[in-house]
Amino acid sequence: MRIEGVFKRLRQNGRKAFIPYIMAGDPSLTATRRFITELEEAGADLIELGVPFTDPLADGPTIQRAHERALRKGITLKKVLGFVMNIRNKTTIPIILMTYYNPIFKYGVGEFVRDAKRAGVDGLIIPDLIPDEAGGLIASARRQGIDTIFLLAPTSTDERIKRVVKGSTGFIYYVSITGTTGSRLLMDRTMRETLAKIRSSTTKPVAVGFGVSNPEEAKEVSRIADGVIVGSAIVRLIAKGKGVKTFARNLRKAI
Amino acid sequence: MKNKRLPDRRGHFGIYGGRFVPETLMPALIELEQAYRKYRRSREFIAELKSLQRDYIGRPTPLYFARRLTEHIGGARLYLKREDLCHTGAHKINNAVAQALLAKKMGKTRLIAETGAGQHGVATATGAALVGLECEIYMGSEDMRRQALNVFRMKLLGAKVTEVPVGSRTLKDAINEALRDWTTNVRDTHYVLGTVFGPHPYPVMVRDFQSIIGRETKRQILAIEGRLPDCLVACVGGGSNSIGLFYAFLDDEVRMVGVEAGGLGIETGRHAARFAGGSIGVFQGCMSFLLQDDDGNVLGTHSVSAGLDYASVGPEHCYLRDIKRVEYTYATDEEALEAFELLSKTEGIIPALESAHAVAKAIKIASDMSKDSIIIINLSGRGDKDVQEVARIKGEDR
Numbered sequence: 009m010r011i012e013g014v015f016k017r018l019r020q021n022g023r024k025a026f027i028p029y030i031m032a033g034d035p036s037l038t039a040t041r042r043f044i045t046e047l048e049e050a051g052a053d054l055i056e057l058g059v060p061f062t063d064p065l066a067d068g069p070t071i072q073r074a075h076e077r078a079l080r081k082g083i084t085l086k087k088v089l090g091f092v093m094n095i096r097n098k099t100t101i102p103i104i105l106m107t108y109y110n111p112i113f114k115y116g117v118g119e120f121v122r123d124a125k126r127a128g129v130d131g132l133i134i135p136d137l138i139p140d141e142a143g144g145l146i147a148s149a150r151r152q153g154i155d156t157i158f159l160l161a162p163t164s165t166d167e168r169i170k171r172v173v174k175g176s177t178g179f180i181y182y183v184s185i186t187g188t189t190g191s192r193l194l195m196d197r198t199m200r201e202t203l204a205k206i207r208s209s210t211t212k213p214v215a216v217g218f219g220v221s222n223p224e225e226a227k228e229v230s231r232i233a234d235g236v237i238v239g240s241a242i243v244r245l246i247a248k249g250k251g252v253k254t255f256a257r258n259l260r261k262a263i
Numbered sequence: 264m265k266n267k268r269l270p271d272r273r274g275h276f277g278i279y280g281g282r283f284v285p286e287t288l289m290p291a292l293i294e295l296e297q298a299y300r301k302y303r304r305s306r307e308f309i310a311e312l313k314s315l316q317r318d319y320i321g322r323p324t325p326l327y328f329a330r331r332l333t334e335h336i337g338g339a340r341l342y343l344k345r346e347d348l349c350h351t352g353a354h355k356i357n358n359a360v361a362q363a364l365l366a367k368k369m370g371k372t373r374l375i376a377e378t379g380a381g382q383h384g385v386a387t388a389t390g391a392a393l394v395g396l397e398c399e400i401y402m403g404s405e406d407m408r409r410q411a412l413n414v415f416r417m418k419l420l421g422a423k424v425t426e427v428p429v430g431s432r433t434l435k436d437a438i439n440e441a442l443r444d445w446t447t448n449v450r451d452t453h454y455v456l457g458t459v460f461g462p463h464p465y466p467v468m469v470r471d472f473q474s475i476i477g478r479e480t481k482r483q484i485l486a487i488e489g490r491l492p493d494c495l496v497a498c499v500g501g502g503s504n505s506i507g508l509f510y511a512f513l514d515d516e517v518r519m520v521g522v523e524a525g526g527l528g529i530e531t532g533r534h535a536a537r538f539a540g541g542s543i544g545v546f547q548g549c550m551s552f553l554l555q556d557d558d559g560n561v562l563g564t565h566s567v568s569a570g571l572d573y574a575s576v577g578p579e580h581c582y583l584r585d586i587k588r589v590e591y592t593y594a595t596d597e598e599a600l601e602a603f604e605l606l607s608k609t610e611g612i613i614p615a616l617e618s619a620h621a622v623a624k625a626i627k628i629a630s631d632m633s634k635d636s637i638i639i640i641n642l643s644g645r646g647d648k649d650v651q652e653v654a655r656i657k658g659e660d661r
Contacts, residue, residue, distance in 0.1 A: 062430065062560040065439045065547065066285045066446070072429065084558040109283055110545045114559030136283050136545075140273065161287035163449060168289055186287050187447035 010102040010130050011155050011178035014053050015213040015234060025179075025235030026051060026226075026263045027215055028242050028256060029106065031058035031074035033083030035246070037091050043252055048101050050256035056133065056237060059088050059107035066108075066135035068190035070240040073247065085111040085120070089127040096128035104131040104157065104178075112145070121148035131155035131178045139175030146175055157181050160206060162198045169206055179213040179235060180206060184220070190240030193219035195228055203232055223262035230263040269582065274463020274549075277585060279578035282462040283545050284442070291449045296464040298369045303471065308368065315360055316475065319393065320350045322357075324476075326483035326639070331609040332626070339493065339632035341625065343612070343642040344480050344508060353615060353644030354476060354504045355386035359455055361472040363390030366453035373397040373448065376455040377441040379406055379434035379500070380570035380617065381413025382644055383457030388422035390455070398422040401440040403432040406569045409652050431563045434573045438547050458501025459577035462548035466578055473507030480639060481511050488637060494518040496625040497641035498617050499591065500535075500570045502577035504643035509589060518590070521580060522624040524566030525593035533565035536593040537576045538584060544575070551578045567596035567656070568616035568649070594623040602626065603646060603653060615644030616653070 018025055028047050032040050044055055060078035064071065085107060092103055105124065112120045112134065124132070131154060132145075139146065139158050149156045155178030160169060163186055173180060184199055185191050199216075206214055216229045217237030226236045238259055242252055274280045282292060302308040316322040325348065329341045346354035359376075366374055374391045375398070378384030384400040391398035400422050407414050407426055417424050430436035438461075445454040459466045459473070484492055495512060497505035499521040509519050526534030534540060537552040544553030546561060554562040554574040566572040583589040594602070599616055602623035607613045614622055618641070625640045632638070646653075 063435065063439055063546065065442045068443070076429075079560065084560075086558065110553070110555065110561075111559035113543075113545050113550075114555060114557070135285055136548075138282060138284065138286055138289060141281050141283060159286040161285070163287055163290045165290050165293075168286065172286065183285075183287060185447075186449050188443045191447065 024230040024263050025053040026260050027054045027237040028052050029056040029239030032088045033078040033081045034074045046253045051260035054102045056104045061108040068188035070190045074243045093127040102130040106133040109134050109137045117144050118148050121152050125152040133157045173210040179215050182216045183218045191219050193225050223258045226259050227262040276579045276582035279581040280549050284462045287446045299468050323479040324348050336626050336629050338629040339636040339638045342639045346643045347645035353382040355383040358469050358472040359386035359390040362455045363394045367394040371453040373452040375399045377401050377437035381410035385416050387455045388417045388420035392420050400424050401437040403436050404428045405432040458503040459506050460501040470506045473503050474510040476507035477511030492637040492639045494638045496520045496621045498522045498620040502580045508641040521591045522620045523593040524571035525595040526565040535564040535566045538591040546575045549578050551575050570617040594620040598623040613646035615646050616649045618643045
C-alpha cells in the first residue's frame with residue numbers, strides 16, 4: 009500500500025512526512041487540481057483531501073467555512089471520487105479522504121470503499137467514527153487495500169490507544185490538542201507523553217495534526233512525530249485567494 | 264417487553280444509537296457512563312435527587328382531567344400530565360438538575376448545553392445555579408430571535424449565552440458548537456445534553472432521568488380512574504418528554520403516539536418529521552432517523568416550535584417504531600397553533616408550541632374514541648415563551 013511505502017521510504021532516509029490538507033472544490037475542483045500539483049511540487053508526501061459536510065463538528069471556523077464554500081459549489085462525496093479518479097492519470101501521490109461518516113453511510117459502506125479504491129483513494133480519515141463502530145468499514149477497507157486512519161488525542165487512555173492502534177493502518181493520526189481543527193498548538197508534556205505511550209504500543213507511523221500553523225511549529229512537531237499535518241493554515245490562504253506554493257515549500261523545508 | 268434491557272453495553276438500540284464522536288470525547292463519555300452507573304445506584308445520590316425533585320422542581324406534577332376540552336371534543340376523556348408546572352416551566356428541568364448534580368459529583372466545574380426553544384438552556388442554567396457551577400449555553404441566532412425571553416432568563420440565571428450564527432442557526436448548529444466546546448474543554452466541563460439523543464450514554468441516561476414522568480402518571484391514573492389509559496400522546500423533538508411518559512408503560516397494553524413537527528406540510532419539504540420524511544443516518548453522535556439529502560448532507564428543517572425543529576430523533580424512538588410499539592405521526596404548524604389557542608381558551612392553560620403538537624393530535628384521536636376511553640397528553644411545557652412569537656405570526660404584535 010502506498011501510504012506505508014511513503015513512511016518506510018522516509019524513515020529509511022531519516023525524514024518526516026509533510027501532509028497538507030485541502031478541501032475538495034474550494035474554491036473549485038479545477039483549483040483543487042492545481043493545488044494538489046503545487047503541493048506535490050513543493051514536496052508534500054501525502055494529500056489529505058476534505059469532503060464537505062453540512063455539520064463538520066470536529067472542525068474549527070476556518071475549515072467549517074471551507075465546507076460551506078465547497079457545498080455551495082455542489083461538491084459531494086460522489087464528485088470527489090470522480091475527481092480523484094480524474095487526477096490519477098497525472099499523479100500517484102497518496103490521497104487520503106477526510107470525510108464525516110454520514111456521507112459514507114448514505115453511500116453504502118461496501119460500495120463506497122469499492123468505488124474509492126477504484127478511484128485511486130489510498131486512505132480514509134473519518135473524524136466522527138471510532139474503531140468501535142467501524143467494524144464493517146474496516147473489514148471492507150482491508151479487503152480492498154485502503155488504509156483506515158483513526159485518531160488519538162491528548163485525552164486518550166491506554167485502552168483507547170490499544171483500540172485505535174489496532175484499527176489503524178497506514179498511520180495513526182494524533183490530534184495535538186483537545187479541540188477542533190485550527191486551534192492553537194500546544195507542545196506540552198501531555199503531547200510528548202501520549203506520543204511516547206503510542207510509540208511504546210506500536211511501530212506504525214504517527215502523524216500529528218490539528219493546530220500546526222507555521223513552519224516553526226511544523227519543525228518542532230516533526231522532531232517527535234513521523235508526519236506533520238497542516239490544514240487550517242493552508243485553507244486560510246486559499247480562502248484569501250492566495251497561492252499555497254511558497255507556504256508549502258517553507259513547511260517542507262522545516263519538516 | 265424486551266426493550267427494558269436496551270440499550271446494549273455499547274449504547275445500541277437494535278441498529279440505532281452507539282457512539283459516533285471524535286476520539287477526543289471517548290474518555291469523557293466512558294467516564295460519564297461509569298459515573299452514571301455508579302450514582303444511579305447510590306442511595307445518597309438518589310435521596311438527594313428525590314428531595315430536589317420534590318422541593319425544587321415541584322414533583323409530582325399533577326395529572327389533570329381537562330373537562331372542558333373533553334366536552335368540546337366530545338370523545339375520549341383527556342388528561343394532561345402537567346410538566347408545564349415544573350419549576351422553569353417544562354420537563355427539561357428533570358434531566359438538567361439530575362445531570363448538574365451528577366457533574367458536581369464528578370468534580371466538573373463547568374456546564375455547557377445546547378438549546379433550541381430555550382427551555383433546556385434555562386433548565387441547565389438553573390441547575391448550574393442550584394449546584395454552583397459555571398454555565399455556558401449555545402443557541403442558534405434564529406432561535407435567539409424566536410425565544411428572546413428565554414435568552415434573558417438564562418442571563419439572569421448567571422449563564423453565558425453564546426450565539427451560533429452558522430448553518431441553519433437552530434438547534435443542530437447549537438449542538439455542533441456545544442460538542443466543539445466539549446471537545447476543547449473536556450477535562451473540566453460536563454455537557455448537559457438535553458434530550459435522548461447523541462452518543463451513549465446520553466440516550467439512556469436522559470431517558471432514565473425523564474422516566475419519572477411516566478411512573479408518576481401511572482400511579483396517578485390508577486388512583487383517579489382505577490385503570491390504565493387507552494392512549495398516551497406526546498410531542499417528539501429529540502424525544503425526551505415522550506420517552507419520559509412512555510417508558511413506564513412499555514409493558515402495558517397502552518397505545519402510544521409520538522407527534523413530530525409537520526411544519527408547513529411534508530410535501531413542502533419544510534418540516535421536521537424525521538419518520539415521515541427521513542431515512543437512517545449518523546448524526547451528532549448516534550445512528551438514527553435523519554432528514555438528509557441523497558449525498559448524506561443534513562437538510563434544513565422547519566417548525567413553528569423551536570424545540571421540535573431538529574433534523575434527527577432519539578435512537579430509542581427509531582427502535583420503538585421498528586418494533587411497532589409506538590406510532591409516530593405529525594402535526595403541522597397550523598394544527599399546533601389551533602391547538603395552542605384551543606387549550607388556552609377551553610382550559611386556561613397556554614401550552615408550549617411543542618406540547619401543542621401533542622394536543623393537536625390527541626384531540627383528533629380522541630374524537631374517534633368512545634367517551635369512556637382515556638387519553639393522556641404530556642403537556643411538556645408552558646407557552647409563555649411562545650406568546651410573543653404567536654402574536655407575531657397572527658399579526659397582533661403591534
